[in-house]
Amino acid sequence: MTSLINRRCRGLIVSILLAFSNSAFAAVMDLRPGVTDISRRILQLHHFSLAICVVMAVLVFGAMFYSMYAHRRSKHPKPADFHESLLVEIIWTAVPVLILIGLAIPATSALREIEDNSNPDLTILITGSQWKWHYQYLDADFGYYSNMSTPAEQINNLEPKGRNYILEVDNALVLPTNKKVRFLTTSDDVIHSWxxxxFAVKQDAIPGYINEAWARIEVPGLFQGQCAELCGKDHAYMPIEVEVLPEEEFDQWILDQLLAIELASGQAVADRARTWTLAELMDIGQTVFIDNCATCHEADGSGQGSTYPALAGGEIPTGPMQTHIERVMSGSVDTEMQAWAPQLSDLELASVITYERNAFGNDLGDIVQPLTIFESR
Amino acid sequence: MAVTADHAIPNRSPLIAFLSRWLLTTNHKEIGTLYLCLSFTLFFIAGAMAMVIRLELFQPGIQFAEPLFYNQMVTMHGLLMVFGVVMPGFVGLANWLIPMMIGAPDMALPRLNNFSFWILPFAFGLLLSTLFMEGGAPNFGWTFYAPLSTTYGPPSTDFFILGVHLMGISSVLGAINIIVTIFNLRVEGMTLMKMPLFVWTWLITAFLLVMVMPVLAGAVTMMLTDRHFGTSFFSAVGGGDPVLFQHVFWFFGHPEVYILILPGFGIASQIIPTFARKKLFGYHSMVYATIAIAVLSFVVWGHHMFTTGMPLAAELFVMYATMLIAVPTGVKVFNWVATMWRGSMTFETPMLFAIGFVILFTIGGFSGLMLALVPVDFQYHDTFFVVAHFHYVLYPGAIFGIMSAVYYWLPKWTGNMYDERLGKLHFWIAIVAVNMTFFPMHFLGLAGMPRRIVDYSLQFADFNMVASIGAGMLGMSQLLFLYIVVKCIRGGEKASSRVWDSAEGLEWTLPSPAPLHTFTTPPKFPTPEEDYQHE
Structure with a gap:
């Protein structure tokens, strides 16, 4: 009879837990199981420690609430006189120690596996900078920047927010399934955290350091994350998107990328071979400006105080052209103004500098050609 | 310097008299009042900043605060609550209570006491002035990690550094004063193991302060020289190390969080026995547990840095040491429950806040234990789970502790009873609002919301809205607290000297309100009434 009740109880508890973990609610209030062996082990450890805490809480708070009810003055007018018991003190020191050992064992074994970064199949160098990620495929010798692609209109509540609001990027990191992928993280400016x-991977990207983490992803799909360490103004707008492809597709993707790089360098030669008109450059320049510069200098070039100077009538955009080109290409040391030469093509740089010298009422009439940028590199 | 409050010049205007009384006072009760007023004022300022934060997070998108301003609010809220509200609040209580509890006429070093208080308005003046500066206030979080705060910090960072230095000087001087007072001015017969627990916890807190505030001073000094004098302590470009900053900061920072909670433990240990009408269970183990917590707090700073790339051995050591803290903390909680067990309890406002403290602090302790497990911490770290954790420890912990102390001793300070009905109302609003604000943050963090972000993706919208509504309630409930305190100061039912029928301790042998100068002749200890329950 008791075993039947036991079994029923167990069945009930299991079904409640299952219903809970399957409901849509659980998706936004608990850790997710993730797509790696490690992420599932971490989830188990999380549930195990949570369960211990809940049991302890029920016991301690249960005793407390019972006491508050049964030992209130109206019901229990004469207080007892005890105030010491060595035995009880020893018990409630020793029992928690045993429970903690029970927690430490699975935590230690999981941690040892997490920290085993040896024998990777593939290595990605992840460099954080304000406020974007730079991914480099060290084995294939190429890389690219990954910027948030949510438009400013959605952030400023001028347009309805999309499903992937502030979690979407222009170029996602692409990874294969079932390979041990090693992530090396570092930073160009302040500390970020990838x-x-x-994947249950959170690794700080620290200037001057190269940290390691790894993941073996089991299923293809699109996975999202965010920068986890306060890194300045747009910390909230530094998302991570990872597209995981089956192995063969990933290999093909790498070949496609190498081909695209070759094509782009051909295009770059063509771009600097011709002379561009002001209208053409202004057109391209505006897009480049909105995507890369407007977050600090504002779309109308009005800037934000002394930290992010105004470009409208600004000292640099209305000053000598060579200084302007240098500032945009090399950035300004120890400020958020970064070097754009590695991030933008000759045409993009030429057009954005032309744009800054002619937009916002600056109207200098200057034109910067891609060839000039090429020669300044 | 010859002019003191005792040598009043006859024909001074009332304003001058008022100012010189409070500026020059060396009386522990008046200085205690000054500390508490400063703490209360900054509580509303830092609380208003929390309201800005929650208002911005009410919905996704940018509505009220631009990102840079939001980061300033996050930073200033944290700095002010830690250094401006909880620490001065506890020092104010120490000033009022420690001399009265140990039968001393005043603090051992009264002029130093005056000095340590009057540094603070200037420190916080400096800090608050940064809000109005070009480039804005510090915006790098209260933990001010390099290089965000050094190379990339706004110009106002230097004012912040000076402000932190001043607060540190004030804290160290105050702590020295407390240590010296406790060691030298105890009434005859009060051995260390007979001291009230509030005095014990403050003694240990004061030692922590003396040991770690200089470390903080070192950290900000290195920042200053990095910013202006060409050093590279924290800059990798110059051969320095950004992670060194975190080690130094958290070597201060982890004992600091115990500085923010240990006096609260002492307060609960004073109040719960009074309203349970039963002696505190396990006095000795309470003392030893507090010492154990303080000692362990020096070897666990690394648990704030698991994602910085620590080696496996260091991670394991820090994890085990951190988990170990659960043992003495558990002992304290069990002792409080055992104190209540088979007592004869009533639930006046101080008791309600003390019970709220024990329960909600314990919830914060549980999440702390979960955070100690390194593998899971990789998922929890820098998310709202951490925000939920430390607000559970600090709001219903430190702040509820201070509030329950204020309700408990206010009749002794003012001679008037506070309005019990309003006090209970304050408690019930606060406890509902605290949980409504901070409990959903656990879910947000687990679901993946990073902390310190001005804007969030859409799946976090519901819980953020709940938290913001709770925060609004919580903010409003403090206006009620202000009203209750002011009303009690202005008048009310006269309090007896013992105030609570079974309160123990020397302070209750004094008349209410306590006269300006007390125990000019040492009292008898233990007092005859102390044996009330054995009669």
């Missing part, structure tokens, strides 16, 4: 919850 975090994808589904």
């Amino acid at each position: 975090w994808v919850p589904d």
Whole structure:
């Protein structure tokens, strides 16, 4: 009879837990299982420690609430007189120690596996900078920048927010399934932290350091994360998107990328071979400006105080052209103004500098050609 | 310097008299009042900043605060709550209570006491002035990690550094005063193991302060020289190390969080026995547990830095040491429950806040234990789970502790009873609002919301809205607290000297309100009434 009740109880508890973990609600209030062996082990450890805490809480708070009810003055007018018991003190020191050992064992074994960064199949160098990620495929010798692609209109509540609001990027990191992928993280400026919850990977990107983490992803799909360390103004707008492809597709993707790089360098030669008109450059320049510069200098070039100077009538955009080109290409040391030469093509740089010298009422009439940029590199 | 409050010049205007009384006072009760007023004022300022934060997070998108301003609010809220509200609040309580509890006429070093208080308005003046500066206030979080705060910090960072230095000087001087007072001015017969627990926890807190505030001073000094004098302590470009900053900061920072909670433990240990009408269970183990927590707090700073790339051995050591803290903390909680067990309890406002403290602090302790497990911490770290954790420890912990102390001793300070009905109302609003604000943050963090972000993706919208509504309630409930305190100061039912029928301790042998100068002749200890329950 008791075993039947036991079994029923267990069945009930299991079904409640299952219903809970399957409901849509659980998706936004608990850790997700993720797509790696490690992420599932972490979830188990999380549930195990949570369960211990809940049991302890029920016991301690249960005793407390019972006491508050049964030992209130109206019901229990004469207080007892005890105030010491060595035995009880020893018990409630020793029992928690045993529970903690029970927690430390699975935590230690999981941690040892997490910290085993040896024998990777593929290595990605991830460099954080304000406020974007730079991914380099060290084995294939190429890389690219990954910027948030949510438009400013959605952030400023001028347009309805999309499903992937502030979690979407222009160029996602692409990874293969079932390979041990090693992530090396570092930073160009302040400390960032590269975090994808589904891989259970969170590793600080620290200037001057190269940190390691790894993941073996089991299923293809699109996975999202965010920068987890306060890194300045647009910390909230530094998402991570990872597209995981089956192995063969990934190999093909790498070949496609190498081909695209070759094509782009051919295009760059063609771009600097011709002379561009002001209208053409202004057109391209505006897009480049909105995508890269407007977050600090504002779309109308009005800037934000002394930290992010105004470009409208600004000292540099209305000053000598060579200084302007240098500032945009090399940035300004120790400020958020970064070097754009590695991030933008000759045409993009030429057009954005032309744009800054002619937009916002600056109207200098100057034109910067891609060839000039090429020669300044 | 010859002019003191005792040598009043006859024909001074009332304003001058008022100013010189409070500026020059060396009386522990008046200085205690000054500390508490400063703490209360900054509580509303830092609380208003929290309201800005929650208002911005009410919905996704940018509505009220631009990102840079939001970061300033996050930073200033943290700095002010830690250094401006909780620490001065506890020092104010120490000033009022420690001399009265140990039968001393005043603090051992009264002029130093005056000095340590009057540094603070200037420190916080400096800090608050940065809000109006070009480039804005500090915007790098209260933990001010390099290089965000050094190379990339706004110009106002230097004012912040000077402000932190001043607060540190004030804290160290105050702590020295407390240590010296406790060691030298105890009434005859009060051995260390007979001291009230509030005095014990403050003694240990004061030692922590003396040991770690200089470390903080070192950290900000290195920042200053990095910013202006060409050093590279924290800059990798010059051969320095950004992670060194975190080690130094958290070597201060982790004992600091115990500085923010240990006096609260002492307060609960004073109040719960009074309203349970039963002696504190396990006095000795309470003392030893507090010492154990303080000692362990020096070897666990690394648990704030698991994602910085620590080696496996260091991670394991820090994890085990951190988990170990659960043992003495558990002992304290069990002792409080055992104190209540088979007592004869009533639930006046101080008791309600003390019970709220024990329960909600314990919830914060549980999440702390979970955070100690390194593998799971990789998922929790820098998310709202951490925000939920430390607000559970600090709001219903430190702040509820201070509030329950204020309700408990206010009749002794003012001679009037506070309005019990309003006090209970304050408690019930606060406890609902605290949980409504901070409990959903656990879910947000687990679901993947990073902390310190001005804007969030859409799946976090519901819980953020709940938290913001709770925060609004919580903010409003403090206006009620202000009203209750002011009303009690202005008048009310006269309090007896013992105030609470079974309160123990020397302070209750004094009349209410406590006269300006007390125990000019040492009292008898233990007092005859102390044996009330054995009669």
